[in-house]
Amino acid sequence: MMKIDKDKLIIGAAGPVLALVTSFVLTVLVLLATGLDPIEPIRLMIENAGYSDVQVLIVNQTGIYYLAALAVAIGFRMNLFNIGVEGQYRLAAMVSALVGAAVDLPGPLHILLIVIVAVATGAIWAGIAGILKTTRGVSEVVSTIMLNAITTSLVAWLILPKNFGVQPAGSNDLTTGQIAESGWFPGIDMGDGGQIYGFTFVALALGVVYWFVLNRTRFGFDLRATGESESAAQASGVDAKKMILTAMLISGGLAGLAGMPILLGESHTYSLAFPVNVGFTAITVALLGRNHPVGILFSALLFAFLDKASSNLDVSGYPKEITQIMQGIIVIAVVVSYELVRRYGTRRQQQKVGEELAAGGAIKTDKEVSA
Amino acid sequence: MNASSPPAVELHGITKRFPGVVANKDIAITVRKGTVHALIGENGAGKSTLMKILYGMQKPDEGTIAVDGDQVTFSSPGDAIARGIGMVHQHFMLADNLTVLENVVLGGEKLYGIGAKARKKIQEISDAYGLGVRPDALLEDLGVADRQRVEILKVLYRGAKILILDEPTAVLVPQEVDALFDNLRELKSEGLTVIFISHKLGEVLKVADDITVIRRGTTVGTADPKTATTKQLAELMVGSELPSPETRESTVTDVAMLTVEGLTLLESGASGAPLTTAAPADPSVTVTVHEEAAAGRKLLDDISLTIHKGEILGIAGVEGNGQTELIEALMGIASPDTGVITLDGDDISKTSVRKRREGGIGYIPEDRHRHGLLLEAPLWENRILGHVTEAPNSKRGILDPKAARKDTERIVREYDVRTPGIDVTASSLSGGNQQKLIVGREMSHNPKFLIAAHPTRGVDVGAQAQIWDAIRDARREGLAVLLISADLDELIGLSDTLRVMYRGKLVADADPATITPEQLGSAMTGAATGRLEGTEEQPEDGDAR
């Protein structure tokens, strides 16, 4: 059973290759159609990605997308569409930054506290959607969209100087105050390139945990089973409601972690300029990575690359939006080619099943009977 | 019928290949006008495929179709409908959230519109054939028999002259079957042609004018219903003897394994919200008993029963009379309002599904696709499903894929699951093989008590025999079984004790040694209650399947 399957190899390789070629061709076509040099922007991006500081930016962004996408993915694995990762991420970053700035603890404890607060905040915020769904039947799609908007208001209120926020003298920004150095997560210094956030490695480790929990634990099996067939899972002994709530909590917790690389590694405060839209991009990243930890890693890397490598486009006179068009085209090209390859693969598999069945059955009833 | 008139349908040299399977191979069939023509053959013989070709749903690779003497090519069912062909499919082709009227007029809106005129027409047909269909009922509120009638009405509404009925009787009780046959005869007398597919050979002999047998995708012969016997037909079909569910030597002990007392389940008002985005609540899971009362209706009404070690208790009943709810209550999926369930001396009324399964309940669900399998997961993961906490699947919360795979291979071997490997998805197995996998899985954990719901529904005769054997063997070792089946022969043949369920109540009981399917059938419609006394004389087609 373990022999290397040539078909499988070809099928495995065909998807990405087909997708890459298609998206490349389409991007070139778009550029040509608008009278721009079709190759130069791509060359510029590749060149840009050759620089160490851009590479650091890409790696750091990958970690952020990775965490947020894991949060989305765990929902998808259970047929839950958590559009609220964005809100959970923002609220968790804000609250944990507040707590982090307010306390003074020795190093690891300080960091641990911040991380725990972030996870708890994200989980609680997502848990609201979970509870509304399990007790009141409210679609999580609707409730998380609403909670995203409510997050904005809640954060805006919390961060007012008269509540919990701080307005640094001379600044027009609002922050949560600086986290003391004991609460900074050490990174890896890349010299000229800057620092790789230490939390990026936590993100990668969580990918392994994600894989292990999903594929090697009873809980993960139950979760996947619920995602594949809720009715079958229920009959197999899974408490679907509990599962929904648990999945939402985990998803929210992971979303809460998505703010940690920046908070602990760079800004050390939550301010009005804290990055937004991470949660929305993560939906695409997760779907493109087919909710698989390795797939997500690649798609997070791809998105980070497109984001960061494009930073020199506008300076060179090319509209930056090319990257967004490329992102859209790549997503479509990837999923369509995977589908085409999958169809081919299924056909192959069924063919094999059929052949073996036919071979097995033929012996049994070969004698002819007449009436 | 006029001998000179061309045949209603003439299929010639039909060949249809699916990836890896030749479903039809050079098939030729001639159907005379104004007759009932039966098509029989084992599972996967290619009957449905052939009919789908005739109905324009699938294109033949080779061969010709002639209708009323004209050569035709159909590129969609629409073309076939235009030629007066109608088909009632093996699986219902109905939309739950549409009304009966909408289901009927769909696709045929040009005929009578979709409003009052259509409603009148439906009423007319319904009255003419005594179908008793209510045009404005929502389909999901209907039971299986009603659905079957809607399917037939759909065909009649389009003025079909040629009716294809693919296993229309699989879900009906004998009385319903009789009623259906009355209809068929009436249709025939009006000059309509009927092509009829069934696995129940007794029925076939009763109603058909001609019989064609196909095996492994090709016609192997025809039979004359006036002279042929079910035994002959069976041999034609499978080339060997039919298996029988008979189990006579009793292994019943007097140790109670499962006792149920006063189980009552009320219909809950606020159910039906889908729990996840992609899986809308399926109303068929809780098909309702048809009663006037609204909220708080009793789905299970004071059910009490005891199953002993080594005993098979069969429950007969028209679908939708609470069998599903009973199973769900026993499994712990539904929580009953009152009642006590005891398994091997332990009160399990309040324990979770998982605890019950760990405690020794095995479960062969009635709908294997919805409740028994993860269709897109490989076989070895399906082997884990339902027993994830038990050896060899996991240890201390951690899965043991290696052991699970090894055990899957054992099941595949021991239960003769036809598959190229344990890494293929469950969906790529045929229904019979899927069922064998489930049976193998449930038996592998040495259950004390097995719930077997329609264990052989739609399953190949060969597989049927294996499944029956598996149940019998386990019973001999002291397994208690709750058997629910629409196949009355199976029910009578396998059970040690029989109970009849009607409107959520156990209304009658019977001795399987003496009862006939007809008597059982009438009790199932509520016509008889209490202790059913069987007559000694065997009905002529009692052993037929």
Added chain:
Amino acid sequence: GKSSNDSGSSSTTDSKAVKAAIAYDIGGRGDQSFNDAAYAGLKKAEDDLGVKGAEAEPSQGESDADKVARLTSLARAGNNPVIGVGFSYAPAIAKVSKAFPKTTFGLIDDTSVTAPNIANLVFNEEQGSYLAGVAAAKASKTGTVGFIGGVEVPLIKKFEAGFTQGVKDTNPKAKVLTQYLTQPPNFDGFSKPDLGKAAAQGQLDKGADVIYAAAGLAGSGSIEAAATAGKWAIGVDSDQYNQAGLASYKDHILTSVTKDVSDSVYNVIKSVKDGKPQTGEIRYGLATDGVGLADSNPAYVKMTDVTAAVEKAKKDIIDGKITVKTAP
């Protein structure tokens, strides 16, 4: 590996001409507001001083690290000065200014970060707004005036504080209706005229007859609403009476509170070119005409009681007789 910043190092040497760069705030060039004003300053420097200008836009949801990278590459490419448009550049400039001590960094709207090579370009928006408050109180017949803030951030609160104070000092009985359009980080309130329109409509319905909107582009919606209702609107940032897009409503634009961002950008560039780079806090207030009240509407000029009161207030502020609050 090589850093992208290295790529520019060669170009530093090849020209002696002054190269200036601005890094935009979210929205970028074309926002017809803050960023465009900064661009106008750069453009003017290009035209008048022969400076070679460069621009860079941020991307959605970026972090400080991206800003650091952007500023670094602009500085490395030999641009001097490098101007960060908006307070969100403060943390990034704090870092990059250390790495490029010879480059002057302009930082608009922030004084929290200081260094010898940082010019903090800040404005007394509250002073201009105070004058608008005086004008509004004087011009109002109903005694109810409206303030619409785009996004509820400290910067816009400054506008509100000055305006309210101006109104109350002029007519203690006057009522100021205050409405913010969105909350950060939702910056729709600076860009969606329909929001401004709805808010202004609400204030008009409550009797307001002068409405001051500090809401960027969204303000054009409130100008539209006020003009349609035949009431007064007060513009912001630039002299909106002269704005092409608002020509049909100009008669109802009483005045505008100007904030000369373009001038501040131009001045930094000029100072560097002249070899006397600006440093530290460069404050643009009423005294320096960095903020002020426009008087292009003849109807406004004709209202002598209004203009007199405004002139007096202006003088008092410059003389320090009135201190305008920066937070409501």
Added chain:
Amino acid sequence: MSTGTVAKPSAAPKKAGRRKLTWPWILLIVAAGLVLFSLVRVVSGADDLTSVGQISGALQLAVPIAMAGLGGLWAERAGVVNIGLEGMMVLGTWFGAWAGYQWGPWTGVVVGILGGALGGLLHAIITVTFNVNHIVSGVAINILAVGFTQYLSNFTFDKAEGGSSKQSPRIDPITDITIPGLSDWLMDLQQKHWFLISDIAGILGGLVTNLSLLTIVAALLIPATWWILWRTAFGLRLRSCGENPVAAESLGVNVYKYKYIAVVVSGGLAGLGGAFLAIVSTGIYQEGQTGGRGYIGLAAMIFGNWMPGGMALGASLFGFTDSLKLRGGAENVHALLLLVALLLVIAALWQLYKKKYVVAAVSAGFSVAFFLWYFLTDEVPSQFVDAAPYITTLLVLALSAQRLRMPKADGLPYRKGEGK
């Protein structure tokens, strides 16, 4: 079939939960709601709650959301989940403005619809022909639409007089109509602030004052959709594709065709919503103009249980609270607290009547909290005012037990000839 012997052909087994609201009941509920509202207005003195301006503002804010929701409804009724509404709306704003400023607003509307429909077509190709996961496709279309329009602006609006790379030149407005005598009379009546009468006058007045012709067109599309989908053969076929495409196929319905039509129409409707934003609400195209309204439309559709009426209700709720908060939110939303508190009392009583004690207790608890909040404060912090539409929606959803019934085959893959 001799029905006597067979299991009784069941008589009217309508489930309790699905009991249909009859017209008298609906009117009664509406009337009760109005009285409650009026009461709140009088007690709180927030006369803007039902003012002409408030209602007309609400209407304008509701239209784009309703169009997106309607678009979602078309697609999902045919079994295709459409997360791409936002992107299709973006296409609508861009194309609407692009054509609108050059050739007049009505051309803009048409081209905006076409632009959205183009997005719909792409979605249909990906989901129907290639059978790709609908959410992936929708998300990709959202990205693509934003990137594409922003990219194109560099070559179009940026070069145009009065435009920039972020926004279009001004588009001529579409005629507003105000019914002369009636409108003024209702306005006067409303400003009397009488109990109930002024409220009704305000609502009616809002519906006939400064009404854009496009608003009328958009509003008519809602009943039109209901009529097409539930009263025509075309609609029946379309819905059958969302419920059971295999059954539809077996009756000769070309499922692909209907899915294509539905998704393209869906895109067109979202495009119309976008064009409305650009042409009527703002008069220009702006980058990021839709601001997530596509998602809100989707939410409104789910809120409305995949029915046009319910969807319209959801969109109106949004438009209404949105308008409330924009027009002097602090005071208006403060009044809303009282309304919520009262509604919670009613909900608690109802649950008590239904013997759901836990829910009743929770409702009562919240009710007390809201009363306290109302009486102890004068206004709601502006930050929370902003959240009013979203909190209201969540509250409404949480209080009304959801019995959502999405089309059964919604989001599921379908391929011709492969049904079982």
